[in-house]
Amino acid sequence: MLKDLIENGYGKDRKLNCAEKILYGANEVYNLNLDKESLKLSAGFGGGMGVESTCGALTAAIMVLSKLAVEDTAHKSKVRDYTKTLLTQYENEMGAIDCKTLKKKHKKLFSGCDKIIIKAAEHLDETIKDIK
16 A cells, blocks of 8 residues: 555655655545645655654654544544554554654664655554544
8 A cells, every 4th residue: 555655666756755755645545635735735744844853754644544534523533543543553663753763763774764654654554444
């Protein structure tokens, strides 16, 4: 699914940031029907919102969960449960959810943030199975 798409280099030719790779890729894989203007909403979340805070790949994954799980408002959905599952499982495997720590732990071992983004896609794929 999304993990496979990103593992195969999705977004590198367009120089998408981590958040954009997840949202743009999920738009294709999960047929989210987001238009070009809506996809731009993920741009500012790359690099942990530009200040190495919460990982941009994870914030975009939450955008995807919101699109799939929320019909009206968050309080009338299970999006909070799905978000908690995604973030907890990701943190258990990767050791953090913030960009600064993730880069410190994983970026030097691999070329760039590829593993960090791929793992976010993998956990998103798994969490989405509960929605569908």
